[in-house]
Amino acid sequence: MTTDYSGLLPERIKGIIKVGNRTELQKIVKEANEKGHHISTAGLQHSQGGHTYYKDSVVLDMKTFNKVLEIDKQHKTIKVESGATWENVQEAIQPYGLALKVTQSQSIFTIGGSLSVNAHGRDIQFGPMAGTVREMTILTPTGEIKTVTRNDSEEWMKYVFGGYGLFGVILDVTLELTENDFYTIHTDELKTNEYEAYFAKLLKNDDTSMHYARVSVAPNSFLNEMYVIDYINTGKKDHQTPLKKEHGARIGKLAAFF
Template sequence: MKKGLFVCLYGVLFTASVYLYSHVYSRPAVEDAGRLLPAQVKTIEQADGEQTLKKIVQEANRAGTQLTIAGMQHSQGGQTYYPGAVMIDMKPFNNVIDFDPEEKWITVQSGATWDDIQRYINPDGLSVKVMQSQNIFTVGGSLSVNVHGRDIRNEALITTVKSFRLLKPDGTIIRVSREENAEWFPYVIGGYGLFGIILDVTLSLTEDELYQKRTRELDYRDYTRYFGQQVKENEAIKMHLARISVAPSSFLRSMYITDYIKAQNQDMLTSYNELKEERIVALPKLFLGLSRYSEWGKETFWDIQKQYMLQEDGSFESRNNVMRSETDFMDYESGERTEVLQEYFIPIGEFASYIDDMRNLLEKKDEFNLLNITIRYVEKNDQAVLSYAKEDMFALVLLINQGKSKQEVEQSKAVIQEMIDITLNHRGSYYLPYYSFPTKEQLRKAYPLAPAFFKKKQEMDPKKRFTNYFYEEYQQ
């Protein structure tokens, strides 16, 4: 009797341990750049070929498994993974498929990075039209969030897409363009990987050019007028970047702006078109680190940033190199803290009053550690269903240092929701690739077509084969 009970107990424990190992401990733990949503996925599958990807989707359909799609994972709200799902790592799927320098287009697999493209097309004197301010991201990931960049003469990334091939949730492959299977086009681009796997994409390109930098200081109240009169109306200005101070003595008042003006002598381009690599970043990394922990550090970092850019006034740089911004100095490792991004879009005419309202809010939030605000221009574009640029807007990218404890996350959430309310009150919107701090009501106010987006997702993927944290949080 005792022996039988022992055997039975042993069997139960053995079965439980096998279950725990196979369903919990053996599952890979993943997190994205935000480091606030660690999760255990079922497996991580490498996208080492088109047939492999088809098999992954077909097997998921047989087994009823959910899928997520990951590139460099610089989104910060779990848009690239979900607990228990199979995460597909697209980075190995990175070949250049076709290239026509005369017609100025290139076809690449979606795991290719913008750096891969730049290295391929730079010898032919060509450049991409739209990408983020860094070139480290995958093309598929950039399409999934419909990025914008510094170029003020091209709109969002969607405008540069000629066509792409899509591996649908049912395992079939279609070509998508504005003319072919067009109903998929505005949902997949800016669709956060919820409608299938982008296999490859054909992008239109432009000429590489030589730019001369013009940098000056500015009061925030003069920015709208300056941009309208001095920048937007000057066709020679191709790119634009601004920063507004987060240093206590000039908090959200002082700015510097940099315009990239097409050089009159383009023959000089050959002296500047060698692609630059990351340089020594120890000094800016040091001062950014100091700015995380003291007001003196913020003052010093702001002064160094500003003086460096002012010293660069009049210097030359190729278009491709302008789009190869250095990022290594922003790397941050901490067990207890992380750095998150927010991005808000504000109509140009609302800028000064918006900044006043944000200052009035943030000067009362001593615990809110704001490190940097970069400002770009985004032209109105409604081609994607989840379009963030409802009219011509300034995009403000905020870098925030915060703790990872539950209490600290809740503190950040409260402040960010207040900032979003201010943004919405100024007819603005916010970018979706970040942590799920916004409420569902805020999402629907910023993106009135969100219900139509989620409805189309249900129609095109009725078995919910593709998912992620963003979808699960906001779909209802």
């Protein structure tokens, strides 16, 4: 038996295979086709829901498939295997003064997992996370290895993003990066009737790169109070500040179920 990260939807499987290399992966997929077996893919298993594992399937554990293959500082790209985490990517590109264009709230997920569920980011300037993928290598359901781009007539990317592995196993991706700009964070509490004036003033500040506004849903201040978060661009670049490690992510995610 195995389950998703929530622990609420266990499923019976045939077994878990730790992935070693591409040749081994091809062999597994081709044998599954010959024997009529089903295959599921898993990274850090944060994807939630009963659709993450197929009953009686062989689960491919992709966590060891996690190498950074290439960093191109000039063109601002990184090629990385799908089992790597976003934290692995950030650690690899930070010394080059580069950063991810789009990230999730936490960096504990694998690249393949985030793209397979079609995760969005937090900055509307760049759209969803999938929009930063320039190229990808996939293992198709028939065991063929293909390198695909957005311009391919077969439109593989269209189906792989959000496909939960149904249209193939993501082997590696080439991601577009950006400069590692340095920001300061400004947080303030407001009454909701003060927000219009606050936002109008904010629009005149060209240094504000990102802004959040969250309205209270607490009974004693419901829709009457709110807080705002502004990310102010300092105009400086950073390639020296050590990255902060994730702390308490598991507790926070578990708390969301209750």
